[in-house]
Amino acid sequence: MKRMTRPGAALGPVAVEPRRLRIDPDYASRPGFDGDFLGLPLPLPTVKTDAALLNYHHFSVVMHDSRRLAHFAAANVDGSRRFERIASSDRWSLDPRLPASAQAGAALYAGNDLDRGHLNRRADMLWGDTRAEATAAVADTYHYTNCAPQHRDFNQNNATWQGLEDYILAAVADHRLRANVYTGPIFRPDDPSYRGVRIPRAYWKVVAVATTEAVHATAYLIEQTELLDALGRDAEQPPLGPYRTYQIQVSDASARTGIDFGPLPAFDPLRPPDRDASAAAPVELRNLSDVRLS
DSSP states (O other), rough: OOOEHHHHHHHHOOOOOOOOOOOOOOOOGGOOOOOOSSSSOOOBOOOOOOOOEEESEEEEEEEEEETEEEEEEEEETTTTBOOOOOOHHHOOBBBBSOOOGGGGGGGGGTTSSSEEEEOOOOOGGGGGGGHHHHHHHHHHTTTTTGGGEEEHHHOOTTTTTTHHHHHHHHHHHTTTOOEEHHHHHHHHTTEETTTEEESEEEEEEEEEEESOOOEEEEEEEEEEEETTTTOOOSSSSSOOOEEEEEEEHHHHHHHOOOOTTGGGGGGGGOSSSSSTTTOHHHHOOOOGGGOOOO
8 A cells, every 4th residue: 555645332522622632744744543542453454456546644644546435444542531522513625635536625615415434433533642632633533534425314313323323432441441443335347337436335343452461353234235236327315214223243344345454354253163163144233232343
């Protein structure tokens, strides 16, 4: 991957301050994802194609070379150093390290039901040694490189994807744990085109959590129950249907995405004890109590 530098139980609502966030203009200073964050080497996942690596505060994004969206975002989350009062923002920015034509910007989301769905969530970045550090990380989540088109009923639904994300963050924060969180779309050649961007039909998430005893890695998938076949090329409105969320094996997430997660599959509680055994079927998460984190 090419590293890019600039040329030249759910959490309750987080209190926010009304002032506008300011994105750090020094892109060369961003350390990005820390592969040693959990106390053992867990390097950034890799993809098979050319991809631009963009480092931010507390996370990194790996961009797809032609889809104008990220392969994935990889973030470090520290539940022991959280701040609750950090400014929010409704202003998104293109990343100046990439051409605007390589990013899906504001035009994709104007006047429709598509949300700018955070890959690395703002809520996950509310941590640091100082408030300034946490604020810089939160501001970085408002880059278009860190979002993907998600229907508002999906992105804002506490019963599905957002509920799962809040549940995981609550577990990390309540127990003051550290975690690596990886999130991205599943790209398929038949994804429907809308305003020049192919809209992913499914998203995945992999979470690695370090406890005092061990590291556990789990994977999740959200797939539309009704495919987007009705969405014509450059249609005006994506007719997205209801969603279901599944827990899958990390190795299954790798097979679906082509992303190499390195040693993470070995820490998956759903991994069969016999390496020759057949893979476990996806488990539909009807309630958050169905989530198996270890």
